Amino acid sequence: MAQNETQTVDVMLVGAGIMSATLAVLLKELDPNIQLEIAELRETGAVESSNPWNNAGTGHAGLCELNYTPDSGDKIDISKALHINTQFEVSKQFWAYLTGQEGFGEPRNFINPVPHISFVRGESDIDFLKRRHAALIESHAFADMVISDERETLAEWMPLTMPGRAADEKVAATRYEKGTDVNFGAVTQQMLSHLSKKNGTLVTYNQQVTDLERDGDVWRVSIKHTKTGERRNVNARFVFLGAGGGALPLLQMSGIPESKGFGGFPVSGMWLRCDKPDVVEQHQAKVYSQAEVGAPPMSVPHLDTRVVDGQTSLLFGPFAGFSTKFLRHGSFMDLPLSIRMNNLKPMLSVARDNMDLTRYLIKEVMQSTDERLDALKKFYPQARREDWRLELAGQRVQIIKKDPKQGGILQFGTELVSSQDGSIAALLGASPGASVTVSVMLELLERCFKERYDSAEWTAKLAEIFPAREEALKTDGDLYRQVTAKTWSALKLDA
Template sequence: MCRQSSAVDLGEALMAQNEIETVDALLVGAGIMSATLAVLLKELDPGIKLEIVELQESGAIESSNPWNNAGTGHAGLCELNYTAEAADGSVDIKKAVNINTQFEVSKQFWAYLIAKGAFTSPREFINPIPHLSFVRGAKGVNFLKNRFAAMSKHHAFAEMEYSEDRATMTEWMPLMMANRPADEPIAATRVLGGTDVNFGALTSQLLGYLNKQTASEVKCNQKVTGLQRTANGWRVEIKDTQSGQAREVNARFVFLGAGGGALPLLQMSGIPESKGFGGFPVSGQWLRCDNQEVVKQHQAKVYSQAEVGAPPMSVPHLDTRVVDGKTSLLFGPYAGFSTKFLKHGSFLDLPLSVRPSNLGPMLAVARDNMDLTRYLIKEVMQSQEQRLDALRKFYPDAKTEDWRLEIAGQRVQIIKKDPKKGGILQFGTELVAAEDGSIAALLGASPGASVTVSIMLELIERCFAGKARDEWVGKLAEIFPAREKTLESDAELYRKVSEHSDQLLQLANKSSVAAASV
């Protein structure tokens, strides 16, 4: 994926140490965000000169790695935290619809690349897996029933099924129904058209395709040490972490897509738009099962409700995962805490991110989120048996020997100024861009990877506004037959576009393929 430095490269660098390379776009971080943006830009303008620089030895090592994220292919089908319940019992589905249509936009881009021959088999990164929601207790059942009533009226969720019948639920999720208390009120919804996405494999395919293009490079072991605004963009100082060689690159546009590492780089830029942002790092843990006798009994992603007082990121789910052709189960997440912004980062990341401009918002968030602090302490102090107790609410017969702890990646939740509270902790993603569009950064976490394409299209429309409205219009329409707002309102077009994407991504016969893939 990455071009590695060689003796010749270093020799050339020493000979040309007074020369500064110029690129149209420099993208920091070789994860799903930068890889997607880079390929999009090359499709829109094949002559654009761009470079991706990555701190690690290869791409997709941090949040894009399949074991560092849930990897669901978030489409709003089963995630109960995307459908808020009002005091009167009504359910707001707007966020779920928005996420669903954004995922459909992602599918359009991947299908376009498949049709073009840019990728190999789509089965290397996307597999059909049913998405289920599961609730326990009378209150949960009532909520799910109301949610189903609201969602099934929208064309994006027309295929959703609801059941309180135990025989039906046993067919849908046999692993979870065995030896479940007979008097426990339970209910579930199912959508056969869900997917499991390996964003690490997808990133590798994007980077591989990018490396075949002219005027594009992916370089690893590269640390950005300085950002300075110039008359025509940015001068970026970069150090090779293996050789120690320093270089400078003039870039007309810079994207900071380094996951948790994006915040310190954004602060380094000094742009006014960066003021007031802070980060709250949260680590994740999962229980993982590779015992195929257990795995073959669960062919679904099943989401439930978070415990009372727990944050949205703690929504428990039991997921079928397909990674490199092998199927496993993941259950979690279990939260942890580290002051690192990246899994391979430094414990000084959090304290070094504190600035006079964000100290107030960070202190306000600390004051107003003591429940989150208590939750994290409780999670960190859990034993393996306590984690298994949580799993047994999903899978009553879970055996200790079948499950092991998997340490996931770091998530840096956004802290931003708020005129009333001083600061708020935001769960989600936010695109921060300079007024002139010369630099942009992506902050935050879920559902980031699944809606990457929509986020990068927003970036292009903000930072390359003139071209997006003019010379790129035709190509954008070719790649994306329908965008989010149209997909939300036009049922016939939604079905047509989704079916086309499914056919190219080999998801067309979802129910039979899902069973065969596990």
């Protein structure tokens, strides 16, 4: 290609992680003739948040995450847990559909059955857990969740957790057998491979977007090859910024009014990892507990079974850290360069109102290996230092946005930002991100491709891919059980 040659595509997706891969596959299923390109900064796809060692791999479904069921004192609110649960079921329907496509690959390459457990200590937290369980099992989505404070039962559920624990310590747990561990990197790679076989699809690597500019009815995307320095332009009718933490600077580059006021607060992470077979084989669960006061949701402590490339390991953490990078492979200038006049007030307001978080991050960064091992021993009292090593996790950029009362708020979760004309969209934020990607991308299609989304052709295809969407799954117990049983079988999770 000649220097600065301009191509034209229907859709340009920036970032080759699970977000862009999912949107691209959806678009090609809905319109096989659509012309699209995925441009990735790194040498391959799924190396940032989608990489299996950069996240917990929890198929977030509200089964074990205690922070998804806030306690007002009078009532446990299960609405967020139920919403995330049904969103994850929509993701499983999509993956089940894809595994039925020739050449897509085996589902057990990326999803495996792993029970989800919530584990608490002390009378106050046990009281909360019991009230949480009572509230959750009123919904058909959580009806199979069981609870126990019997030590023998807990020892069966969590063989590493009970030995060595004080005899008078009060403990309890809930367990949901049909939880999952997901290798989001592997499913992303399978989607990228699937896309590469389709006409009108291009996946490129070492591609740095240097400018985004509206030019008539298209976006002109300026790209530089990070290895050769070669430059090119791509005219795209629609642009999706799915670059994880890198999405915010790209959104700011676009200059759309909807980008004003957004800032980012980067949080890094670390894990303790164990690959020793005689330890790993004793623990088959994702065990979540309560977060410390002031901790961000991504730092809820958990001891996880991970299945990556057919090998099983244990992860404990995450331990939060701080870096000014927006990506694990990013620049220390990412945070300073993201500051604008339009987001300075929200960012200063968040700094003022989140001193607990600041103190928590300082404490986490200053922790020694022995202190991290002490945290692990609350889950696994007989843990030995020599069995575990420290491993870096990915970067997450929490959203800072304008607020009329507080000036700015730190928002945990994900947010879809799009232009008024629907020609460009970006996904900002973190957990439960990857687990609910499909629902978020369907929302994007409805928002940015509204006319086609409502067409008879797209409606019929979506009904083929998704037998039931979120609202139907929330309200219809028989439908929920029927659909979830079908996807569980299609993904070979009962094998």
